Amino acid sequence: MKLYENVVIGNFLYTLGYSISAKSKGKRMLSVVNLLQQTPEDERLADALLQFQGVVKLIEFKNRAGSLKKREAKASPISQNPRA
Numbered sequence: 001m002k003l004y005e006n007v008v009i010g011n012f013l014y015t016l017g018y019s020i021s022a023k024s025k026g027k028r029m030l031s032v033v034n035l036l037q038q039t040p041e042d043e044r045l046a047d048a049l050l051q052f053q054g055v056v057k058l059i060e061f062k063n064r065a066g067s068l069k070k071r072e073a074k075a076s077p078i079s080q081n082p083r084a
Contacts, residue, residue: 003063005037005047005061005063006037008061009035009037009047009048009061012048012059012061013033013035013048016033016050017033020052029052029053030052030053031050031051031052031053032049032050032051032052033048033049033050033051034048034049034050035047035048036048036049037061045058046058046059046060047059047060047061048061
């Protein structure tokens with residue numbers, strides 16, 4: 001059975017939203033989730049960009065069987081200049 005990346009990302013984002021809602025106990029928390037997969041920013045950044053109260057996360061979903069070259073190429077400029 002083939003596991004499609006977009007299904008994994010969709011389930012991850014749904015679960016993330018549900019978990020945040022459960023932990024916030026009715027309090028509003030400013031958060032932004034950008035799904036960048038299959039956009040021009042996916043090539044430059046990652047599959048998802050998450051921002052929560054001063055925390056920014058870039059998430060790249062990869063199949064274990066896939067090549068790490070793309071991931072390393074994306075991570076290199078970001079890790080060298082994290083404030084850019």
